[in-house]
Amino acid sequence: MKIAVYGATGMVGSQIVAEALRRGHQVTAVTRTGSEVEGAAARAAELGDRKAYKEIAGGHDVVVFAIPPSRAGESHEPFVSAHQDIAETLVKARVFVVGGAGATEVNGVQLKDTPGFPEAFKPEAESMSRVLDAYRDASGVNWTILAPAPMIAPGTRTGEYKLGADSPVGDSVSTQDFAVAVLDELENPRHENRRFTVAN
Template sequence: MKIVLFGATGMIGSRIAAEAVRRGHRVVAVSRSGRAPLDDPQLNAVAADAGSAGTVAGLVRGADAVASALVPLRDGSDPRAPFTALYDAFLDGVRSGGVTRVVIVGGAGSLRVAGDTALKDTPDFPVAYRPEAGAHSALLDGLRTVEDLEWTSVSPAALIAPGERTGDFRVGGDGLLTDAEGNSHISAEDFAAAFVDEIEKAEHPRARISVAY
């Protein structure tokens, strides 16, 4: 497959790029810097603005799937409106480029923990992460109104960090996945494996899934 990946140099995006290349896919790795997340002939690094619909359209044309690991602003401001605007332009570019399949790295904060309570609304959720969680939650709400794209949002566990690729993880839906001790975690490497699985198999169109041990 030819996969165009936006946000390719971040902690999660770089691991998605590595996992896709590992499986033999051709990857166009897009970031503001244009830095290559890894050195491989199957990967082409490009510097571009994901908020320019015209630029996105030109980059994705002819791709089998588009992937996004874009993140909200982390400058202390409320990131919800800018993040929504970024994705509005980004998805317009995907449409204009003639691609219908788009897989997006979502957030864990909107996952449900007790009835209809979102993780981000629980007392123990770190205050510092609430703005970013709110931005991802608003994005998911917007995606759920999109009917002309085969989108999937993939949420990580409550804790995601660099680690080992085991290939052993669970895939769930809107509920927070926890282990027997009540912990919710996933390595970035295993999250990337689940993410590329979804790109390849397209098993959850127009839905949010979650990944954890």
């Protein structure tokens, strides 16, 4: 399978690249600067560059987006607008988005709107919620969003995890096992045109 990964050098994206390469897939690492990633082809592209996205999607079976919105205080509008555009751009490639835990639901209420949700993470959660809405409103695009558990961090690759629909199924997940879940879904699609969640 030909897989392009935006955010290929990030905490999550690097593990998705590693897992895809481990399984023998052809991977293109997409970053702003075209950084070299061992075992993968390199491509420079910005998230909001529609022309580059269409070129990349045209040469791959799947395009994975493992890029969070800015955590440096910058506006999230370009990030949200880019995903809104991607959701409305018809391509043959499957679109796979690394979602956010804040947009998952507890008793029908998004986690970001529950008491005690950290204020520092609320802007990112709000933006990821809007991204989810954009794909849910899309037509003609084959998309999937996988949201991690509330805590995601580097850890150990166990190859074991739990899946859920819209509600968290655990408190944490390692980036390695998150990547295993991503590749399992790409190789054996079971959540096309919907969001699901994963935890250890």
